[in-house]
Amino acid sequence: MDFNTIRQLADADMQAVNALIQRRLHSDVVLINQLSHYIIGSGGKRLRPLLALLVARACGYQGDKHIDIAAIVEFIHTATLLHDDVVDESDMRRGKETANNVWGNQAAVLVGDFLYSRSFEMMVDVGSMRVMEILSTTTNVIAEGEVLQLLNCHDPDTSEIRYMEVIHSKTAKLFEAACQLGAVLTGLSAEHEQAMAKYGMHLGTAFQLVDDVLDYTADAEEMGKNVGDDLAEGKPTLPLIIAIQRSDAATAAILRSAIEQGGLDQIDAIMQAITDTKAIDYTLERAKGETESAIASLQCLPDSDYRQALESLAWFAINRSH
Numbered sequence: 001m002d003f004n005t006i007r008q009l010a011d012a013d014m015q016a017v018n019a020l021i022q023r024r025l026h027s028d029v030v031l032i033n034q035l036s037h038y039i040i041g042s043g044g045k046r047l048r049p050l051l052a053l054l055v056a057r058a059c060g061y062q063g064d065k066h067i068d069i070a071a072i073v074e075f076i077h078t079a080t081l082l083h084d085d086v087v088d089e090s091d092m093r094r095g096k097e098t099a100n101n102v103w104g105n106q107a108a109v110l111v112g113d114f115l116y117s118r119s120f121e122m123m124v125d126v127g128s129m130r131v132m133e134i135l136s137t138t139t140n141v142i143a144e145g146e147v148l149q150l151l152n153c154h155d156p157d158t159s160e161i162r163y164m165e166v167i168h169s170k171t172a173k174l175f176e177a178a179c180q181l182g183a184v185l186t187g188l189s190a191e192h193e194q195a196m197a198k199y200g201m202h203l204g205t206a207f208q209l210v211d212d213v214l215d216y217t218a219d220a221e222e223m224g225k226n227v228g229d230d231l232a233e234g235k236p237t238l239p240l241i242i243a244i245q246r247s248d249a250a251t252a253a254i255l256r257s258a259i260e261q262g263g264l265d266q267i268d269a270i271m272q273a274i275t276d277t278k279a280i281d282y283t284l285e286r287a288k289g290e291t292e293s294a295i296a297s298l299q300c301l302p303d304s305d306y307r308q309a310l311e312s313l314a315w316f317a318i319n320r321s322h
Contacts, residue, residue: 055182058306082112145169156256175204202294209287234262246277
């Protein structure tokens with residue numbers, strides 16, 4: 001299945017999610033309405049809520065609480081984006097100005113807080129302590145991941161292990177929760193629940209690793225952000241970590257300096273080093289391994305269009321161009 005076919009499969013559910021998002025975004029404070037609608041409506045694949053819907057259906061869920069779960073996951077994700085852009089001092093996301101660039105850092109942080117608190121209100125409405133447990137733990141782990149990334153920033157000694165820990169906490173954890181909750185809603189066994197969690201974790205990891213690659217290889221207009229943004233912010237992502245390990249001392253010194261100082265002054269030399277060391281190939285191979293592990297986690301599910309969609313999404317994560 002291609003991505004459009006997958007979206008069509010979940011179209012009715014996704015329309016219900018979008019309607020719920022619009023209802024629950026409402027606030028009596030005008031600025032909250034303006035800013036939250038701006039960021040929610042700024043595009044994106046809505047991949048995390050889509051996963052929550054597809055896994056629930058693949059697990060045989062027949063109720064409507066998966067709509068709430070999908071909307072909650074999107075609110076949490078959007079809150080992290082608002083906070084991320086402030087921390088990173090970003091001015092572009094998905095081809096548009098970031099909310100903090102339009103309204104300022106203070107408004108962006110506070111509306112991010114609003115979205116977090118609204119998501120917890122919605123968790124209560126679901127009426128499941130298990131759902132509350134998983135999502136509250138998830139938001140805590142994501143926050144830890146943000147701090148870990150901050151500690152790695154401008155640190156050229158960041159190891160692959162340390163970096164993968166950031167990915168698992170900051171990015172993959174919400175994928176994991178979105179997928180795990182589909183099994184929780186259906187009341188499946190702990191084995192099924194953990195299998196869906198592993199699917200989400202591996203998929204989220206693959207997705208982030210490909211994002212790391214695209215930061216150096218994608219078309220800026222297609223990506224909706226500037227190529228080399230991670231490097232400019234002093235973030236040692238996996239391609240750069242591998243390039244440092246595999247380069248001679250002089251080239252490694254250039255790469256280390258780029259991480260320490262940030263900026264794109266040495267971008268040509270850095271791109272050449274990444275090419276020469278096959279760091280992109282290494283990162284893509286890691287992502288492929290994560291994708292294969294994600295698909296293996298689906299074996300406990302009965303065959304259906306929804307399971308096939310989940311398999312296709314796993315391949316989409318590593319074969320996309322933006």
